[in-house]
Amino acid sequence: MNTLSALFRISPSSGVPIYRQIIDQVRSLIAAGRWPEGTMLPSVRQMAVELEINMMTVSKAYARLEADGLVERVRGTGMRVLPTNVVGNAAQRKSELKPFAQELVARGRQLGLTSEQIQAVVQSCLKEE
Amino acid sequence: MNTLSALFRISPSSGVPIYRQIIDQVRSLIAAGRWPEGTMLPSVRQMAVELEINMMTVSKAYARLEADGLVERVRGTGMRVLPTNVVGNAAQRKSELKPFAQELVARGRQLGLTSEQIQAVVQSCLKEE
DNA sequence: GCAGGTGTATTATAGTCGCAATACACCAAT
DNA sequence: ATTGGTGTATTGCGACTATAATACACCTGC
Numbered sequence: 001m002n003t004l005s006a007l008f009r010i011s012p013s014s015g016v017p018i019y020r021q022i023i024d025q026v027r028s029l030i031a032a033g034r035w036p037e038g039t040m041l042p043s044v045r046q047m048a049v050e051l052e053i054n055m056m057t058v059s060k061a062y063a064r065l066e067a068d069g070l071v072e073r074v075r076g077t078g079m080r081v082l083p084t085n086v087v088g089n090a091a092q093r094k095s096e097l098k099p100f101a102q103e104l105v106a107r108g109r110q111l112g113l114t115s116e117q118i119q120a121v122v123q124s125c126l127k128e129e
Numbered sequence: 130m131n132t133l134s135a136l137f138r139i140s141p142s143s144g145v146p147i148y149r150q151i152i153d154q155v156r157s158l159i160a161a162g163r164w165p166e167g168t169m170l171p172s173v174r175q176m177a178v179e180l181e182i183n184m185m186t187v188s189k190a191y192a193r194l195e196a197d198g199l200v201e202r203v204r205g206t207g208m209r210v211l212p213t214n215v216v217g218n219a220a221q222r223k224s225e226l227k228p229f230a231q232e233l234v235a236r237g238r239q240l241g242l243t244s245e246q247i248q249a250v251v252q253s254c255l256k257e258e
Numbered sequence: 259g260c261a262g263g264t265g266t267a268t269t270a271t272a273g274t275c276g277c278a279a280t281a282c283a284c285c286a287a288t
Numbered sequence: 289a290t291t292g293g294t295g296t297a298t299t300g301c302g303a304c305t306a307t308a309a310t311a312c313a314c315c316t317g318c
Binding site: 043044045055056059062063073074075076077078079 | 293294295296297
């Protein structure tokens with residue numbers, strides 16, 4: 001099975017740069033503890049094949065993640081998740097989700113929807129998973 | 130007062146092209162009936178000044194909106210909202226919001242949050258408006 | 259007619275993004 | 289030492305995005 005496509009949600013047509021989507025989502029996965037300390041990230045080549053993007057695009061995302069101190073580059077082996085970056089606190093993870101909720105609410109308001117209607121849309125998405 | 134900044138939510142650093150943000154949000158506002166048939170869109174110059182972006186960026190967004198049949202160009206006057214594009218149905222407006230909800234849920238899951246926690250984040254945003 | 263308001267076209271510049279193809283440096287397993 | 293797996297550097301290319309500075313064509317109101 002293709003585990004990557006289950007974990008990642010890459011949208012080339014969204015306007016958001018692909019390397020940035022990778023960065024954000026890797027950060028989320030690490031923050032949630034799904035990739036614990038010591039875990040090796042998928043190789044750039046594997047990532048590129050499964051997500052149907054360029055190898056260098058993945059590499060650039062990884063380079064940035066290393067610069068941000070989330071991941072360690074192990075020469076000849078791959079990228080290893082560093083320890084100190086796991087956000088165990090649920091409240092902190094919630095705060096990372098907040099920008100997306102704010103975006104959702106703003107759009108809902110523009111569409112003239114009530115709070116209840118906005119929540120209903122979220123609810124339906126949760127059920128459809 | 131600055132009505133535009135209250136209606137619009139432009140984020141130049143989001144990665145999403147500015148002209149595209151304008152298009153999406155104008156569509157939302159029209160779909161919600163906040164700009165009824167016959168309403169004149171803000172002028173490109175006003176928009177550019179208040180949102181601190183380039184005039185031509187706004188113009189390109191408007192051109193696309195006209196191509197999509199949402200708006201009519203009145204020479205020497207401005208852009209007028211066309212009638213047949215108003216989405217009166219709440220269900221249809223909800224469906225326009227759905228992609229944002231899906232994005233939110235996917236990110237919440239990546240962060241290891243439960244359905245209840247995701248809803249709580251939305252809830253807090255609704256209260257903070 | 260004229261001033262001042264529309265949207266638009268043009269040209270040029272700069273930056274970002276993604277892909278392709280190749281080559282390199284490194285490590286692990288054999 | 290060889291094979292095959294890491295990530296990376298380089299170069300070139302094309303496309304898209306945004307800005308700037310002008311200039312134009314059009315309509316409205318006085």
